Amino acid sequence: MKDVCILAFESSCDETSVAIIRNGHDVISNVVLTQMDTHANYGGVVPEIASRMHIENITMVIEEALTKAGLDMEDIDAIAVTYGPGLIGSLLIGLQAAKTLAYIYDKPLVPVHHIAGHIYANNLEKPMEFPLMALVISGGHTELVYMKEDYDFKVVGSTLDDAVGEAYDKVARVLDLPYPGGPKVDKLAHIGQDTYKLPLPLDDDTYNFSFSGLKSAVINLKHNEAQKGNEIVKENLACSFQNKVIEILTKKTIKALKEYNCDNLIIAGGVSANAGIRDEFKKICALNKINLTIPNLKYCTDNAAMIGAAGYYAYKLGRRADLNLNSKANDKLN
Ligand code: KG4
Ligand code: ZN
Secondary structure, X not given: OOOOEEEEEEOOOOEEEEEEEEXXXXXXXXXXXXXXXXXXXXXXXXXXXXXXXXXXXHHXXXXXXXXXXXXXXXXXXXXXXXXXXXXXXXXHHHHHXXXXXXXXXXXXXXXXXXXXXXXXXXXXXXXXXXXXXXXXXXXXXXXXXXXXXXXXXXXXXXXXXXXXXXXXXXXXXXXXXXXXXXXXXXXXXXXOOOOOOOOOOOOOOOOOEOOHHHHHHHHXXXXXXXXXXXXXXXXXXXXXXXXXXHHHHHHHHHHHHHHOOOOEEEEEOHHHHOHHHHXXXXXXXXXXXXXEEXXXXXXXXXXXXXXXXXXXXXXXXXXXEOOOXXXXXXXXXX
């Protein structure tokens, strides 16, 4: 069978990324230019600055992806691009670049949902086996997605308020940790102990999640201790918070796997880089004989390789967009 090379674009937040992926799993090149240091000065992503930086960097990132791969546009079969969800101004830059190249070089344009990309980051590890349950945990999403086959997404549960990553970043701020806080809370949690009593969030029969109550409990606890003149022990609070997150994620995910009679689990999204979450899922999946895949750390957070992996399957299924494709800040996983 002829190889299929996808040139992929990802610019939904603060990473400008272009990758070339062969047959949905071989990463030929994956260039990720993060703006993290710039946004750290403001305590979070500033959308206006993010889109301006994407404009400044996108051409350079495209050239580097092609050069590193040793390929030129003639070798490319299709162009895949994240059209949403994400920051509208950021999305537009990657989308415009993708459309421009598709037009000039007369290549098929394949629209990719950002979360489909995160899910397919797992295909870069090993071929995804179906049926599977995907636990998507990122800065903007917390979802359990059941997939019977490629590109068949059934959302069985989602967050009612804050996404896990968002809760991590907000808790980090309460602990006076710089942006992006998720990885820093994770590190602290590892040296701390679970000494603070926090609620297990939305411990019910549904597959939905809620993290704003847990986040508020952390904030209230800090204020109450301050009023009593007590300093909080940051690493212990980080550990207590992380343990509750892990407890509810594992509990609902294992329950969903059982109900759907499914023994393949993949974890996706930026928070899947969390060492505590990775370790606990490895343990609990071994115990329950679940076949677990988690992306390599470099494919957990935003990158174009995952868009190229998803884009390959979307391309094979005949999904195409024309030059009217617009970016969407919000869109259902499809
Ligand atoms: O998937 P991603 O790169 O962007 C979105 O699509 O949202 O996820 C970014 C999120 C941020 O909230 C960041 O704090 C979180 O992932 N994150 C982590 C870790 N690494 C990244 N959260 C907890 N522990 C980590 N090690
Ligand atoms: Zn993402």
